[in-house]
Amino acid sequence: MDFSNQLGLLDSLDEKAREENPSATTPFSLSAWQSKGVLRAIDRQWIEQLAQHAKEGNSEVNKSAVYIAGALCSAYLGAGHICIDLANIWQRPPEGIDLEELRAALEKSGVKSVSAWCQVLQTSCLVSSADSVVERPMVLAGTRLYLYRYFQYEQQVLTYLKGQFTVAPFAVDAALLATLFPNKADAVDWQKVAVANAASLPFSVISGGPGTGKTTTVTRLLALLVAQSLVEGKVLRIELAAPTGKAAARLTESISKAKAGLPLSDDVKLAIPEQASTLHRLLGSDFGRSRFKHNKANPLHLDVLLVDEVSMVDLPMMAKLIDAMPPQARLILLGDKDQLASVEAGSVLGDLSYGIEEVYFQPEWAERLSRLTGENLAPFGNASAPPISRALTLLRTSYRFDANSGIGYLAKAMNAGDSQAVLRCLQSNNTDVEWRTPEEGQTKADIATLAKGYDDYWEAVRQNLDIAKLYEVFSRYQILTAVRQGEFGVEKVNAQLEQYFYQRGRVKDPHVWYPGKAVMLTRNDAALGLFNGDIGLCMPDEFQRLRVWFMQPDGSFTGLLPSRLSEFEVVFAMTVHKSQGSEFDHVALLLPMTPSPVLTKELLYTGITRAKRSFALWGSSGLIRSATSARIERYSGLIDELWH
Numbered sequence: 258m259d260f261s262n263q264l265g266l267l268d269s270l271d272e273k274a275r276e277e278n279p280s281a282t283t284p285f286s287l288s289a290w291q292s293k294g295v296l297r298a299i300d301r302q303w304i305e306q307l308a309q310h311a312k313e314g315n316s317e318v319n320k321s322a323v324y325i326a327g328a329l330c331s332a333y334l335g336a337g338h339i340c341i342d343l344a345n346i347w348q349r350p351p352e353g354i355d356l357e358e359l360r361a362a363l364e365k366s367g368v369k370s371v372s373a374w375c376q377v378l379q380t381s382c383l384v385s386s387a388d389s390v391v392e393r394p395m396v397l398a399g400t401r402l403y404l405y406r407y408f409q410y411e412q413q414v415l416t417y418l419k420g421q422f423t424v425a426p427f428a429v430d431a432a433l434l435a436t437l438f439p440n441k442a443d444a445v446d447w448q449k450v451a452v453a454n455a456a457s458l459p460f461s462v463i464s465g466g467p468g469t470g471k472t473t474t475v476t477r478l479l480a481l482l483v484a485q486s487l488v489e490g491k492v493l494r495i496e497l498a499a500p501t502g503k504a505a506a507r508l509t510e511s512i513s514k515a516k517a518g519l520p521l522s523d524d525v526k527l528a529i530p531e532q533a534s535t536l537h538r539l540l541g542s543d544f545g546r547s548r549f550k551h552n553k554a555n556p557l558h559l560d561v562l563l564v565d566e567v568s569m570v571d572l573p574m575m576a577k578l579i580d581a582m583p584p585q586a587r588l589i590l591l592g593d594k595d596q597l598a599s600v601e602a603g604s605v606l607g608d609l610s611y612g613i614e615e616v617y618f619q620p621e622w623a624e625r626l627s628r629l630t631g632e633n634l635a636p637f638g639n640a641s642a643p644p645i646s647r648a649l650t651l652l653r654t655s656y657r658f659d660a661n662s663g664i665g666y667l668a669k670a671m672n673a674g675d676s677q678a679v680l681r682c683l684q685s686n687n688t689d690v691e692w693r694t695p696e697e698g699q700t701k702a703d704i705a706t707l708a709k710g711y712d713d714y715w716e717a718v719r720q721n722l723d724i725a726k727l728y729e730v731f732s733r734y735q736i737l738t739a740v741r742q743g744e745f746g747v748e749k750v751n752a753q754l755e756q757y758f759y760q761r762g763r764v765k766d767p768h769v770w771y772p773g774k775a776v777m778l779t780r781n782d783a784a785l786g787l788f789n790g791d792i793g794l795c796m797p798d799e800f801q802r803l804r805v806w807f808m809q810p811d812g813s814f815t816g817l818l819p820s821r822l823s824e825f826e827v828v829f830a831m832t833v834h835k836s837q838g839s840e841f842d843h844v845a846l847l848l849p850m851t852p853s854p855v856l857t858k859e860l861l862y863t864g865i866t867r868a869k870r871s872f873a874l875w876g877s878s879g880l881i882r883s884a885t886s887a888r889i890e891r892y893s894g895l896i897d898e899l900w901h
């Protein structure tokens with residue numbers, strides 16, 4: 258049934274409530290919440306569906322209390338949470354919600370405590386209990402309320418993980434492991450431990466910051482698995498994947514580099530694939546539909562699946578990936594747990610590795626790993642470590658940034674939420690870190706200075722370099738913004754950059770396609786086989802027709818007529834969110850002038866760690882300080898279920 262024409266329904270419910278109790282001073286009002294931005298139009302529509310369901314089901318006694326919970330549940334999902342914890346709202350109310358108003362609205366519905374609220378929900382025909390789930394719009398698990406589908410996604414992931422915890426460890430060839438790690442260091446070699454750990458298990462996570470050797474480690478892991486299976490006369494089917502085309506291309510490049518340095522035979526090297534695909538492609542995207550070709554009924558044909566940049570993978574995608582895994586296959590997840598979580602709901606990598614900083618392995622597991630690696634891991638045994646801990650290894654040493662690297666230090670300080678150290682680093686004389694504070698009264702971005710980073714690119718465009726070279730030059734520099742809207746938002750900055758390039762004669766007309774125009778797709782495109790986030794550069798083909806060139810995962814380029822592209826945006830600047838999975842030699846991160854809830858330490862950390870050689874931060878000390886201490890928190894049941 259289509260409820261989109263019933264937008265007034267809930268307001269009439271509001272009005273009815275007012276009629277029933279005209280003396281109430283703070284009636285529950287969906288429209289007020291919507292105008293404050295607490296609810297989106299889609300959340301209201303959802304409540305209307307609930308109201309319709311309730312009409313069709315039993316009569317609801319405490320309608321408002323159920324609708325309020327439903328509205329919040331939907332709004333929280335829009336903000337990236339998998340569920341809403343009804344007990345937690347009172348400590349951390351969402352922006353725009355007046356707790357007194359909420360309390361009054363609930364009291365009017367006869368609800369005076371969190372437990373009373375849960376009781377009302379338990380008796381509602383709209384809510385299923387987590388203990389015996391039936392298909393109803395919402396599911397209540399303790400004080401956590403989910404939309405039905407998201408509860409199912411979470412359960413799928415949990416059921417899979419708990420199943421993996423009971424699988425007996427696989428045999429690992431310690432001699433082969435030693436061949437792969439010939440050098441003995443004084444400190445524990447966590448890369449070796451990660452390989453021993455992941456080789457022992459059907460499911461593993463290797464997390465680490467930039468340059469900590471995730472690809473190096475996982476290539477050795479694949480080599481070990483391949484070499485072991487060759488001895489057994491088996492051929493392993495290995496697939497590599499990442500959430501975006503760009504991240505898949507990077508994985509392909511780094512695996513092929515890391516393979517070259519392996520101290521093993523060519524047979525082994527040849528059996529390790531280099532070609533990574535996007536998760537959508539791997540699962541057989543039905544573009545536009547949420548179902549994939551591969552699922553439980555039609556699982557992937559593989560023995561080992563390695564997924565990189567897992568911080569970008571949202572809960573629904575993780576559930577679908579797990580659904581498509583054949584029962585005996587291994588899943589290896591790589592990523593940086595401290596980066597921004599996925600754009601859509603959930604923070605799966607963050608939740609899986611929640612306690613990884615303090616908790617290591619169960620003592621008997623530490624002993625097993627010590628035996629395999631020759632490292633002394635006894636100090637890292639912890640009797641209270643939950644089963645998930647054995648699936649995780651954290652790589653802590655960055656080989657990309659030396660001790661004097663400003664970028665490395667800044668990333669560490671940001672990650673630790675240490676604003677003093679962040680500002681100290683920005684003020685020191687590191688050659689690779691620059692801090693640009695706004696002028697007194699500055700209201701616009703300094704486009705001329707920001708645009709300088711593209712001088713090499715425009716020179717390459719002028720020389721009509723071949724597309725591969727041009728792409729490489731373009732990828733050296735990137736302006737990142739924290740926000741989309743406003744003077745310092747990505748839209749305005751891109752428009753101003755195009756205007757600036759026009760004034761400098763680099764662009765003939767910014768309103769049409771021109772050589773050098775750089776765009777990013779904002780939607781998957783079935784017909785073209787391109788994905789949201791793919792970057793295209795406009796250049797003439799051999800007949801002087803302008804085409805937009807996209808790099809394919811195998812490194813080749815496809816040129817499309819501009820008219821074939823429908824949803825895209827200019828990408829001389831991109832948001833930090835969109836930059837995940839990419840790295841650039843030089844990065845300029847532009848913060849807005851006024852506080853914004855998106856300014857968090859995860860956002861700044863992600864921005865900083867996109868830079869390989871130099872990083873410039875444009876922003877005031879006040880905003881940097883407050884962002885450093887702001888953390889993103891996303892609610893789900895995974896942490897409770899896996900760690901507590």
Ligand SMILES: Nc1ncnc2c1ncn2[C@@H]1O[C@H](COP(=O)(O)OP(=O)(O)OP(=O)(O)O)[C@@H](O)[C@H]1O
Nearest residue numbers: 448465466467468469470471472473474511656657
């Ligand atoms: N144990 C090590 N000793 C010395 N150098 C290493 C070691 N491990 C990795 N490196 C080097 O550090 C660099 C980064 O390694 P790698 O690409 O594996 O890291 P990563 O964590 O995958 O990086 P990214 O942040 O790009 O994802 C590479 O040049 C690699 O050769």
